[in-house]
Amino acid sequence: MSTEVIELEVDAEEHPIAPYIRMERMPHIWCPTCGIGTVLKCFVTALGQAKVDLNKVAVVSGIGCTGRVAGYVKLDGFHATHGRAIPFATGLKLGRPELLVTVFSGDGDLVGIGGNHFIHAARRNMDLLVILVNNFIYGMTGGQNAATTPLTAKTSTMPFGNFERPFNLPHLAASCGATYVARWTSLHIRRMTKAFKEAIQRKGFRFVEIITPCSTLYARLNKLGTGLDLLRSYHDNAEIRHGIDTRNLDIGFQDRIVCGKFIDEERPTYLDMMREHYTKTLGDKYLPMPPEGGWIHG
Amino acid sequence: MKADPAGVLTGTHYLDGDFACGEGAMAAGCRFVAGYPITPSTEVVERIARRFPRMGGIFIQMEDELASMAAVVGASWTGTKSMTVTSGPGFSLMMENIGLAAMMETPCVVVNVQRGGPSTGLPTMVGQADMMQARWGSHGDYAIIALSPCSPQEAFDLTIDAFNLSELYRVPVLMMMDECVGHMTEKVVIPPADRIEVVPRKLTDQSPEEFVPYKRNGNSVPEFARAGDGYKFHTTGLTHDERGYPIMSEDCQDKCVRCLVDKIRSNADKIARFDEEGTDGAEVVVVTYGITSRVARMGIDLARKKGVKVGVMRLIVVWPFPEKRIRQLAQKVKAFVVPEINYGQIVLEVERCAAGKARAIAVSHMGGGVHDPSKICKAIVEAAK
Numbered sequence: 001m002s003t004e005v006i007e008l009e010v011d012a013e014e015h016p017i018a019p020y021i022r023m024e025r026m027p028h029i030w031c032p033t034c035g036i037g038t039v040l041k042c043f044v045t046a047l048g049q050a051k052v053d054l055n056k057v058a059v060v061s062g063i064g065c066t067g068r069v070a071g072y073v074k075l076d077g078f079h080a081t082h083g084r085a086i087p088f089a090t091g092l093k094l095g096r097p098e099l100l101v102t103v104f105s106g107d108g109d110l111v112g113i114g115g116n117h118f119i120h121a122a123r124r125n126m127d128l129l130v131i132l133v134n135n136f137i138y139g140m141t142g143g144q145n146a147a148t149t150p151l152t153a154k155t156s157t158m159p160f161g162n163f164e165r166p167f168n169l170p171h172l173a174a175s176c177g178a179t180y181v182a183r184w185t186s187l188h189i190r191r192m193t194k195a196f197k198e199a200i201q202r203k204g205f206r207f208v209e210i211i212t213p214c215s216t217l218y219a220r221l222n223k224l225g226t227g228l229d230l231l232r233s234y235h236d237n238a239e240i241r242h243g244i245d246t247r248n249l250d251i252g253f254q255d256r257i258v259c260g261k262f263i264d265e266e267r268p269t270y271l272d273m274m275r276e277h278y279t280k281t282l283g284d285k286y287l288p289m290p291p292e293g294g295w296i297h298g
Numbered sequence: 299m300k301a302d303p304a305g306v307l308t309g310t311h312y313l314d315g316d317f318a319c320g321e322g323a324m325a326a327g328c329r330f331v332a333g334y335p336i337t338p339s340t341e342v343v344e345r346i347a348r349r350f351p352r353m354g355g356i357f358i359q360m361e362d363e364l365a366s367m368a369a370v371v372g373a374s375w376t377g378t379k380s381m382t383v384t385s386g387p388g389f390s391l392m393m394e395n396i397g398l399a400a401m402m403e404t405p406c407v408v409v410n411v412q413r414g415g416p417s418t419g420l421p422t423m424v425g426q427a428d429m430m431q432a433r434w435g436s437h438g439d440y441a442i443i444a445l446s447p448c449s450p451q452e453a454f455d456l457t458i459d460a461f462n463l464s465e466l467y468r469v470p471v472l473m474m475m476d477e478c479v480g481h482m483t484e485k486v487v488i489p490p491a492d493r494i495e496v497v498p499r500k501l502t503d504q505s506p507e508e509f510v511p512y513k514r515n516g517n518s519v520p521e522f523a524r525a526g527d528g529y530k531f532h533t534t535g536l537t538h539d540e541r542g543y544p545i546m547s548e549d550c551q552d553k554c555v556r557c558l559v560d561k562i563r564s565n566a567d568k569i570a571r572f573d574e575e576g577t578d579g580a581e582v583v584v585v586t587y588g589i590t591s592r593v594a595r596m597g598i599d600l601a602r603k604k605g606v607k608v609g610v611m612r613l614i615v616v617w618p619f620p621e622k623r624i625r626q627l628a629q630k631v632k633a634f635v636v637p638e639i640n641y642g643q644i645v646l647e648v649e650r651c652a653a654g655k656a657r658a659i660a661v662s663h664m665g666g667g668v669h670d671p672s673k674i675c676k677a678i679v680e681a682a683k
Contacts, residue, residue: 022532025543055528060372071532071544076525078375079534079544080368081398087332087365091372092525094356095330095380099526117368120361278351287304287354293524294329294378295302295354296499 020044020054022074029068033227035186035212036066039133042189043104044073046196057100060089062109064140065214066133069104083113086121089128097271098291100129100200107134107148111167115147122176125204127269131196132169132207133186135214136251143217150253154221169209171246174263179204181246181263186212187235188259195261204269211257224254301325301458301494304353313486315479318450319409320345321488322457323381327496328407329355330380332369334362334388337421338477339411342383363388367395367408374404375533377499377524379461383409385477386428387418389435396470397436400558402533403512403520405464405499407457409473411480412588414639414665424477425665426588427640432472433617439555441562443569444472444617446587450484456614458494463569465497467561468519474616476639478589478668499524506530511542514557517564566618574623577609581682583627584635585648587613589668594637597674604675606682616644624651633681637661637674657681 011018021044030036047057054075061070063082070077080088085103093101103110110132111118121128136153138144143156145164152161170181180202184192192210199206211234213219215227224230234257241248242260249258268276278286305324313321320342323331331350333343347357360366366382373380384392389410399406412428414420428435432444443463447453457473464471502509502521511531514520520540523529536544537551562569577583582601586594591612601608611627613620624634633656636645642660649658661677663669 022543054530056526058525071534074530076375076530077532078372078525079532079536080371081394081535084364084368084395084398087360087368088372090358090360090365091330091332091369091374091380092376094358094369095373095376095378096524096526099376116361117365120365274356282351285352287352289329289354289356289378292526293376294356294373295304295327296377296379296501 017041017044020047020074022072025072028072030065031216031227033213033215033231034065035135035210035231036069036133038186038189039131039192039210039212040069040072042193043131043196046193046200049193050197050200052100052200056098057102058092059102059104060085060092062105062114064106064109064138066104066106067109083109084117085109086114086117086128086130090121090126093127094289096293097289102129102131104131106139107132107136108138108146111169111172112147119172119176122173122178122205122207124270125177125179125267127203127271129199129206130208132209133212134169134209135212135218137214137218139214139217143221150251152253156221166251168246168250170207170249170262173207174246177205178207178263179265179267180206182261183209183211183249183259185234185238185257185259186210187231188238198264204267299496299498301491301496302327303491306491306494307488308490309488311486311488312483313450314341314481314483315447315450315453315475316341316411316481317345318454318486319457319473319475322454323407323461324349324353324355325488325494326379326458326461327498328379328381328461329353330370330373330378331355331357331382332360332366332373333383334360334366336385336388338413338480339383339385339409341480342409342411363391364394367392370406371395371399371402371404374406375525377501379499381407381409385411385413386415386425389428389431393436397438397440398535399470400436400440400442401535403468404470405468407460407464407471407473409475412474412476420666422477423666424589424639424668426476426590426638427643427665429474429616429640429643432474439559441559442470442472442617443467443562443615444474446474446613446616447479448588448591448612449479450482450486453479454486454488458496462497465499466519467565468522469562474588476588510540512538512540517560519561562618567622569615569618570620570623571614572620572623573612573614575610577611577627579607580609581607581632582635582678583609583611583631584637584674584678585611585613585644586637587616587644590637590639593668593671594674596671597669597678600671600675601678604679606679608678608682619647619651621651624648625653628652628655631656633657633659635659635661635674635677635681637663637669639663639665639668
């Protein structure tokens, strides 16, 4: 199979990311001023900048607004069940270790219903890039409370305001063993792209959280203006604190959002640990999974 | 093609059904297993965990059965033959992603070593009460294939068949073992690799430009491209067209569901497998499967001594159900007797297929043990009256 390293040529008439996108599926389903499209654009831009072989990239999404990403990228794209993007991606990675496997999904999917998988994949240092679009709410199902909804924010299932304490996601990821942890808002275009590029080039469980406006539900239910207003306010409320202790990253309602790169370390991945351990214990008898996958041709 | 010798432990062994099942998987070319421990199935993955590092396989113990099944579906999309192993409570959790595997048409094998239910039930004791769950357990309309071994030897043989069927039809194949067969130790003969026929993952030879992921002719099975070969395909659990793209319409739903079900339904006669003995001229036919088929043997012998003409039909493939044969037999016999370690599941299917031409009589054991053969005999004798 030929190697396809981009830079792809872009037609002057085309959108700059058209070579990475299933243009026949446009228009997408996202609302005007939703931030997901921007995150997607930054991700594929980073793939190009990192000169990744696009034949070896798989994107796995769960269910929800962000879950649709896997169907819009012109890559091997898997739209899995709700919450199960990470274990599905784990199977892809272990079944064919040479793949760059990216999980691209929302907060409800990855840390609501899928929270258990998230912490265990981080604990194992599974070699996955996890991009989490956090819009503080369940968007596609109609604005229900999320594990990320800030205290007092209104949602359709917390009509008098949320009284459940939300997750501090970078802290969750870091404490479970993630090797790369960053957070940006969806208006930090260059910094977000740079974070994706760095994360693509690292190994292990890499986690990037992007704070993104939900114009139709979160903005409306909380009377926060338009999606554009929200986009701007998240950006304006951002405080960049690289390397800060992740315990300080809680997000309050319309409060400051601490952004930056918090963790960037190198640790052996699940597959590194497995190979090293079996080599030590089994010696020559150990036969690792081939990079291109399990026995299929005999 | 022939099996990869690396996975074949040729020889004559004294193995329990769980170990034999694990050996069958490795012989079939399985190289990825994800699982979560649950009695009485865990020995299958324990066997595999010990042997996999020597043959290029990966076993991972996941955080739960939801994750195990999702990982199996993911791994299968790399072309690596994949399996998970569980028992009732875990089987319930796997239903979500068994549905995904069916929808995405992903070959994979799920082993359920059945114990008594419902809920936590009888963790260490036998049951056969997941047979309907195997057929209908995930939401929506789809079809699967389910096999039921009655001995450790068959646990080995049928696990290979399970993988082969999953490759041929691109469906999850369910190995519906039971605790007795799983924990029973008997002679198991594992032939040399060159005498084991395996169906490899057939990868499409079309170019990425011409390849359409779910294009098919009639009820055929679509060609398969794996992740990482440049096909850049999309697959989803949503209702999709032949490109794999989600389409929310009645028309697409109609086509999608028919494809998933009809590829099995239209081949049901080809897939169906059963042993039959003494059914010619029988007044009563015992329909049985798994460990119960061996217990029923004694009940049948007792009934024959009492002069009843009784035949037996042992199901090897349970789903798709051998409808046609039951219909034929129903024309000739007075009744079917269906002993099962549940409160009546497969007997309902027999009753449906018999369509009033012959009675279908359940002999239920609620689980925790096997039938008293004299009760099966009594049911046969009464059915013949």
